[in-house]
Amino acid sequence: MQQSPAETISESVETYYQNFLELLPRIALGIFIIIAGFLIAQFITNIYKRRILKKAEDPLMARFLAQAIKTVLIIITIMLALEAAGLSGIATGLLTAAGGAAIVLGFAFQDIGKNFLAGIILAFNRPFNINDTIKIGDIFGKVKALNFRYSHIKTPDGRDIYIPNSDVLTEPVENYTADGYYRVDFVVGIGYEDDIEGAKQLIQNILNEHEEIIQDDVHENFVIEDELAASTVNLKVFFWVDTLDYRKASRVLRGRVIQKVKNGLVEKKFNLPADIKELKIYGTEDAIPIKFRNNPPKQEG
Numbered sequence: 001m002q003q004s005p006a007e008t009i010s011e012s013v014e015t016y017y018q019n020f021l022e023l024l025p026r027i028a029l030g031i032f033i034i035i036a037g038f039l040i041a042q043f044i045t046n047i048y049k050r051r052i053l054k055k056a057e058d059p060l061m062a063r064f065l066a067q068a069i070k071t072v073l074i075i076i077t078i079m080l081a082l083e084a085a086g087l088s089g090i091a092t093g094l095l096t097a098a099g100g101a102a103i104v105l106g107f108a109f110q111d112i113g114k115n116f117l118a119g120i121i122l123a124f125n126r127p128f129n130i131n132d133t134i135k136i137g138d139i140f141g142k143v144k145a146l147n148f149r150y151s152h153i154k155t156p157d158g159r160d161i162y163i164p165n166s167d168v169l170t171e172p173v174e175n176y177t178a179d180g181y182y183r184v185d186f187v188v189g190i191g192y193e194d195d196i197e198g199a200k201q202l203i204q205n206i207l208n209e210h211e212e213i214i215q216d217d218v219h220e221n222f223v224i225e226d227e228l229a230a231s232t233v234n235l236k237v238f239f240w241v242d243t244l245d246y247r248k249a250s251r252v253l254r255g256r257v258i259q260k261v262k263n264g265l266v267e268k269k270f271n272l273p274a275d276i277k278e279l280k281i282y283g284t285e286d287a288i289p290i291k292f293r294n295n296p297p298k299q300e301g
């Protein structure tokens with residue numbers, strides 16, 4: 001006897017209900033695995049951060065690996081939960097869909113994907129470490145963090161700049177603190193009538209006696225004639241500093257050395273002339289009276 005549509009629907013609902021009751025324990029097990037897996041992933045990541053990050057010589061790599069470990073554990077947890085719930089077909093479908101979605105999203109969000117891949121490359125091979133002072137393009141500052149998509153740079157004036165990792169990977173990177181040494185220079189001008197060798201020796205002695213300037217066989221500090229300027233003979237001073245604190249070494253210490261050089265030259269009676277302007281008077285102009293006065297005029301009481 002042929003069943004009515006209502007009976008067919010009723011039997012189908014009954015069948016699905018029975019199947020759901022049979023799957024319910026497995027679904028509950030899958031939910032339990034997801035919850036437990038997320039908690040375990042967070043617990044393992046926290047242990048890694050507490051114990052490894054404190055001892056890590058490379059904090060940027062350590063943070064990247066912490067993020068990667070947590071992501072991998074969560075993916076494994078979801079796959080195990082779907083398998084335990086009897087939804088292995090869904091797991092396979094998710095993996096297939098994820099692969100297809102990755103291709104589609106790769107075209108739609110090329111910049112995001114490019115920065116992500118660049119972040120992975122930089123995590124294992126990069127030209128800087130945390131707290132290094134670097135320059136990328138026109139951006140200059142200290143490295144604070146490396147994430148999947150960007151690198152965090154703190155500029156000397158307090159700005160936080162987030163540079164896409166693809167730019168970090170493709171642009172030239174100037175690292176001012178890679179080996180801990182940086183050469184500083186400045187120019188000082190003396191008069192044409194002064195003894196050049198005497199001035200050079202005076203400045204060299206200041207460099208040799210300064211405790212904060214690096215003094216070894218590899219890093220040489222010296223003074224050279226740089227330019228015959230309009231009113232001065234310019235001497236260029238080169239010296240090496242420790243860049244553990246780049247701002248202090250390259251700015252504060254440089255200023256103190258300049259001050260010592262200036263005071264030393266003045267004390268030894270070297271001339272430090274200002275920029276001299278030449279005034280030419282041709283025959284067509286009227287006479288220009290000039291008076292030189294050594295003392296200020298007395299005020300009449």
